[in-house]
Amino acid sequence: MPDCPKCHQAVETQALECPYCRTPLKAHGHPGMTLYQATGKEPLCLTCLYHEDDTCTFPKRPFAMDCTLYCDRTRPSTLTKPGYSPGFQIQVWLKRNLTWIILAALVLISLIIALLQ
Numbered sequence: 001m002p003d004c005p006k007c008h009q010a011v012e013t014q015a016l017e018c019p020y021c022r023t024p025l026k027a028h029g030h031p032g033m034t035l036y037q038a039t040g041k042e043p044l045c046l047t048c049l050y051h052e053d054d055t056c057t058f059p060k061r062p063f064a065m066d067c068t069l070y071c072d073r074t075r076p077s078t079l080t081k082p083g084y085s086p087g088f089q090i091q092v093w094l095k096r097n098l099t100w101i102i103l104a105a106l107v108l109i110s111l112i113i114a115l116l117q
Contacts (some may be wrong), residue, residue: 005037027068036070049073 001010004018004025011018016026027033038044043063049071050056058069094101 005039024066033068036067038065044070047072047074 002013003009004011004021004023006023007018007021009018009020011020011025014031016031017024023037024035027035036044043065044067045051045056045062045064048056048067048069050058050069051062052073056069058064058067060067064070
């Protein structure tokens with residue numbers, strides 16, 4: 001069971017607010033949206049990955065004490081990102097443009113057949 005960031009009491013995982021101090025634990029009253037909260041006087045932005053790479057769109061930035069977008073830069077990411085090697089980029093481009101490639105090949109073959117006759 002996780003702890004409340006304010007009173008440090010154990011609370012249920014799906015609890016919308018702490019039953020002891022009434023601190024909101026989920027964003028907008030939705031059990032699926034985690035609300036990250038600063039535990040001290042330091043804002044979350046100082047340790048957030050999105051603030052570091054300047055992609056944060058949260059309106060309370062850079063002094064947010066609570067945030068739904070927070071991603072701790074000191075912890076490894078749990079999201080698996082595909083590799084961006086040149087081979088991977090070519091595969092993605094081919095998948096996106098397969099229709100145009102086939103159409104261009106048909107036009108090219110038709111031109112070659114027409115010129116050979």
